[in-house]
Amino acid sequence: xxxxxxxxxxxxxxxxxxxxxxxxxxxxxxxxxxxxxxxxxxxxxxxxxxxxxxxxxxxxxxxxxxxxxxxxxxxxxxxxxxxxxxxxxxxxxxxxxxxxxxxxxxxxxxxxxxxxxxxxxxxxxxxxxxxxxxxxxxxxxxxxxxxxxxxxxxxxxxxxxxxxxxxxxxxxxxxxxxxxxxxxxxxxxxxxxxxxxxxxxxxxxxxxxxxxxxxxxxxxxxxxxxxxxxxxxxxxxxxxxxxxxxxxxxxxxxxxxxxxxxxxxxxxxxxxxxxxxxxxxxxxxxxxxxxxxxxx
Amino acid sequence: xxxxxxxxxxxxxxxxxxxxxxxxxxxxxxxxxxxxxxxxxxxxxxxxxxxxxxxxxxxxxxxxxxxxxxxxxxxxxxxxxxxxxxxxxxxxxxxxxxxxxxxxxxxxxxxxxxxxxxxxxxxxxxxxxxxxxxxxxxxxxxxxxxxxxxxxxxxxxxxxxxxxxxxxxxxxxxxxxxxxxxxxxxxxxxxxxxxxxxxxxxxxxxxxxxxxxxxxxxxxxxxxxxxxxxxxxxxxxxxxxxxxxxx
Numbered sequence: 001x002x003x004x005x006x007x008x009x010x011x012x013x014x015x016x017x018x019x020x021x022x023x024x025x026x027x028x029x030x031x032x033x034x035x036x037x038x039x040x041x042x043x044x045x046x047x048x049x050x051x052x053x054x055x056x057x058x059x060x061x062x063x064x065x066x067x068x069x070x071x072x073x074x075x076x077x078x079x080x081x082x083x084x085x086x087x088x089x090x091x092x093x094x095x096x097x098x099x100x101x102x103x104x105x106x107x108x109x110x111x112x113x114x115x116x117x118x119x120x121x122x123x124x125x126x127x128x129x130x131x132x133x134x135x136x137x138x139x140x141x142x143x144x145x146x147x148x149x150x151x152x153x154x155x156x157x158x159x160x161x162x163x164x165x166x167x168x169x170x171x172x173x174x175x176x177x178x179x180x181x182x183x184x185x186x187x188x189x190x191x192x193x194x195x196x197x198x199x200x201x202x203x204x205x206x207x208x209x210x211x212x213x214x215x216x217x218x219x220x221x222x223x224x225x226x227x228x229x230x231x232x233x234x235x236x237x238x239x240x241x242x243x244x245x246x247x248x249x250x251x252x253x254x255x256x257x258x259x260x261x262x263x264x265x266x267x268x269x270x271x272x273x274x275x276x277x278x279x280x281x282x283x284x285x286x287x288x289x290x291x292x293x294x295x296x
Numbered sequence: 297x298x299x300x301x302x303x304x305x306x307x308x309x310x311x312x313x314x315x316x317x318x319x320x321x322x323x324x325x326x327x328x329x330x331x332x333x334x335x336x337x338x339x340x341x342x343x344x345x346x347x348x349x350x351x352x353x354x355x356x357x358x359x360x361x362x363x364x365x366x367x368x369x370x371x372x373x374x375x376x377x378x379x380x381x382x383x384x385x386x387x388x389x390x391x392x393x394x395x396x397x398x399x400x401x402x403x404x405x406x407x408x409x410x411x412x413x414x415x416x417x418x419x420x421x422x423x424x425x426x427x428x429x430x431x432x433x434x435x436x437x438x439x440x441x442x443x444x445x446x447x448x449x450x451x452x453x454x455x456x457x458x459x460x461x462x463x464x465x466x467x468x469x470x471x472x473x474x475x476x477x478x479x480x481x482x483x484x485x486x487x488x489x490x491x492x493x494x495x496x497x498x499x500x501x502x503x504x505x506x507x508x509x510x511x512x513x514x515x516x517x518x519x520x521x522x523x524x525x526x527x528x529x530x531x532x533x534x535x536x537x538x539x540x541x542x543x
Contacts (some may be wrong), residue, residue: 191385191387193383193385193387194387194388194389194390196343196346196348196374196381196383196387197381197383197387197445197448197449198389198400198404199348199373199374199375200346200347200348200374200375200377200379200380200381200449200452200454201375201380201400201401201404201405201448201449201452202375202376202401202404202405202452203375203400203404204375204404207404211400211404212389215389215391215392216389216390216391218391
């Protein structure tokens, strides 16, 4: 603590001036791509093709002529409505539960290493776990014979799997880490002394969090929420495993896309285009913010 | 007439392997400076007084109020101590305007929006920044930001004002002027002031007494003149000689 704020010395004016000088117009241009070895450029080109060509083919082969008719179908609108509704709900749950978790994680520096690492691993697991495994795990917890599902069914008669609620739970499970990690990174960037100053001014812990800490972390919260919503909207593996694919109740856009591919490929492509559009909107709305939000 | 408001502190604080042991008695109107090499425990002492860093043992009182008494299990939280702090980097709320920053204390203490706003305006005027009231902190110079931090702390009506190297982040060209202003505000403050500093001129302008902290303990205390006359350690000798803090 004693020394931590020393790093926050604003750059002295002389340093700042010399940095400005370096950025002046006379500075030589950056080295060009041509300076890289040919092999590197070739491999990078293949990587670019690998990333771009599938999307290009999707756009080229899309049934543009019948797109209006395909998108206006009741089944499409059902899937779209269900996807938007469930993703909105699961994102809301992620925000309400994930921000407190991010706050907790950002204050674990004094906790024993095992607690700190354990919590972090737990939060990160859904990121690296195949979603279908997540779906199986949710079944084992909340299924009719599940750890919690069995007593729940016995006591109330409520079963969760293969309902719209199951869709929301599956989406929440896979999307939560995106929100938590983005918000936590952002919280760690918040000046801890601002929170201390707020407390000495008379603010309760709750006021400090609400009026200082979270507002200062707002960019990360926004980025995390958008990423979380995009992930929830695209959720497939855990959803089809835990919630199935009943049109109108659990058949979300990604699930419908997969199923239509066998029945009506044109319809599948049309559905896929909606998901591509959502991804593009996400990217544009985040621009470069998500990198700093998630990795900082 | 009762005695002036006095801070009495006996503090034993630990941070990992580091141990700070410090006794203080500071009266209102006679500001104290804490000096010492980096890592001597100066900032830890301030954070302990503010109730942010827990004490391992000891007792802190302000007048009749007991803020911390480890043995009796008393630990008044920072928001109820009436101990204000100005950090070296000022720690302004970057998302709030200057007026909102200064009104934060009164608001947090339950004053209405209008009352808090009026209080903030009067403090902002007192530090000469009225035309900047609607600006965000990012638009301020270092000297202006420091005055906002000071106004913000004073608007919360603290009994104790802690200044953690309040001039160290400033460019050398403006430092004399800002120091003179700060000294004026500190001298007008009715409560107890404790300032951490490492510059002899800052200490001379802001404080009447000096405590020298080295390796977590008091190496010497007295006025600047007393320190100069009989420096107890190499650090004090260099400090008094005007050579400055060894780095």
